[in-house]
Amino acid sequence: MSFQDFGLIDAVERGVQSMGYVDPTPIQLRAIPLILSGRDVMGSAQTGTGKTAAFALPVLSLLKSHGACRCLVLEPTRELAAQVETAFRDYSRYMDLQVALIQGGVGFGKQREDIKAGADILVATPGRLLDLMEQGDISLKDIQYLILDEVDRMLDMGFLPQVRRIVEKCPKARQTMFFSATLPPEIQTMTQWVLKNPEVIEIGANRSPAETVTHALYPVAKDQKFDLLIALLERTKFESCIIFTSTKIFADKIAHRLHDLKHAVVALHSNRTQRERVEALEGFKSGKYEVLVATDIAARGLDIAGVSHVINYDVPGHPEDYVHRIGRTGRAQKIGDAFTLVTAEEIDAIRSIERFIGAAIPRLKLENFPYVYTALFNESQIAPGGVGKGVRTLKGYSFGARRRR
Numbered sequence: 001m002s003f004q005d006f007g008l009i010d011a012v013e014r015g016v017q018s019m020g021y022v023d024p025t026p027i028q029l030r031a032i033p034l035i036l037s038g039r040d041v042m043g044s045a046q047t048g049t050g051k052t053a054a055f056a057l058p059v060l061s062l063l064k065s066h067g068a069c070r071c072l073v074l075e076p077t078r079e080l081a082a083q084v085e086t087a088f089r090d091y092s093r094y095m096d097l098q099v100a101l102i103q104g105g106v107g108f109g110k111q112r113e114d115i116k117a118g119a120d121i122l123v124a125t126p127g128r129l130l131d132l133m134e135q136g137d138i139s140l141k142d143i144q145y146l147i148l149d150e151v152d153r154m155l156d157m158g159f160l161p162q163v164r165r166i167v168e169k170c171p172k173a174r175q176t177m178f179f180s181a182t183l184p185p186e187i188q189t190m191t192q193w194v195l196k197n198p199e200v201i202e203i204g205a206n207r208s209p210a211e212t213v214t215h216a217l218y219p220v221a222k223d224q225k226f227d228l229l230i231a232l233l234e235r236t237k238f239e240s241c242i243i244f245t246s247t248k249i250f251a252d253k254i255a256h257r258l259h260d261l262k263h264a265v266v267a268l269h270s271n272r273t274q275r276e277r278v279e280a281l282e283g284f285k286s287g288k289y290e291v292l293v294a295t296d297i298a299a300r301g302l303d304i305a306g307v308s309h310v311i312n313y314d315v316p317g318h319p320e321d322y323v324h325r326i327g328r329t330g331r332a333q334k335i336g337d338a339f340t341l342v343t344a345e346e347i348d349a350i351r352s353i354e355r356f357i358g359a360a361i362p363r364l365k366l367e368n369f370p371y372v373y374t375a376l377f378n379e380s381q382i383a384p385g386g387v388g389k390g391v392r393t394l395k396g397y398s399f400g401a402r403r404r405r
């Protein structure tokens with residue numbers, strides 16, 4: 001099945017062509033016909049699967065041409081909102097539709113102007129949207145298509161009450177598309193009142209990391225974590241690397257230390273101003289920075305081409321965040337490597353991750369690194385499920401060669 005077989009309107013088909021997409025991805029194959037037929041959809045899919053086009057293309061086709069403000073997309077972070085807005089603009093380049101980005105951290109002026117000028121589609125983060133609704137700048141009375149994206153991340157960020165208030169202001173007669181990687185009880189309750197007889201789309205096991213990512217654990221003593229990070233960076237032929245940390249303070253610290261070591265590095269986390277966040281992301285995408293040190297704000301859904309490596313400086317507390325973090329590499333069929341530094345304190349979190357993804361992650365040791373002893377090296381049964389044959393040693397230099405690019 002090709003994009004021509006969906007019955008999308010011509011202008012949308014041309015938009016897809018200009019993006020260079022040839023074959024629809026599995027989630028697009030499932031979601032596009034359902035959305036075009038008017039069904040509510042509840043979907044989970046791995047990141048990097050083409051989820052945005054899966055909802056944007058049919059909605060654009062249904063919107064057809066300029067009119068009232070009929071489509072609202074809610075996103076948990078400003079970065080994701082900006083990315084989805086760009087996708088809508090790209091796909092609708094041969095249409096006369098107007099797209100407005102409504103997000104916090106920047107002035108109200110341009111957003112008010114965009115709304116007044118007549119936006120067909122709003123791509124918004126919840127807080128700023130509510131502000132503008134309360135000030136009378138935005139009405140949701142004409143919304144026909146409501147897209148709630150990354151709902152579990154909205155839950156994590158404490159946005160569910162705001163999302164509820166926003167949904168309550170949308171007309172009951174609407175089509176709703178709901179995407180969430182996981183379905184904790186709060187979200188299950190929400191699906192019941194937000195969606196009408198939804199079709200459930202689950203693409204692949206959303207628990208498994210993308211097949212294009214090779215991942216490995218590097219056991220290390222706590223005091224040597226930073227040195228091992230430096231050694232890994234030195235010996236890895238990376239094109240671009242995201243380092244994830246659990247806290248903003250660590251992200252800043254590591255960025256500073258890497259900067260002192262002459263790496264082109266930038267930090268991305270929610271304590272940075274909106275201008276700094278945009279500059280960080282743009283600079284990383286353009287190649288100005290080779291290393292991005294980020295908290296989980298960057299882990300979900302951000303589509304950054306050509307990230308060759310992801311390094312988890314610490315083990316994420318939620319197993320699903322592991323899948324999201326390492327999903328920043330190996331996107332759109334490219335090959336990527338993901339390394340996780342692990343100390344003895346973090347081994348329980350690793351075991352939860354291995355249970356969650358249903359596989360053991362190989363343990364590796366960097367050759368010629370002056371390791372001090374850690375009990376983790378003795379774990380012969382280190383990985384449940386059998387891959388664990390103790391810790392293997394890998395020559396650092398082979399990382400680049402190992403990549404199948």
Ligand code: AMP
Pocket residue numbers: 020021022023024025028047048049050051052053301302303331332
């Ligand atoms: P998403 O999962 O929506 O963030 O999309 C991940 C990446 O895949 C983006 O760079 C999209 O432009 C790209 N993409 C989406 N659909 C297709 C397709 N059918 N063929 C090739 N690339 C695609």
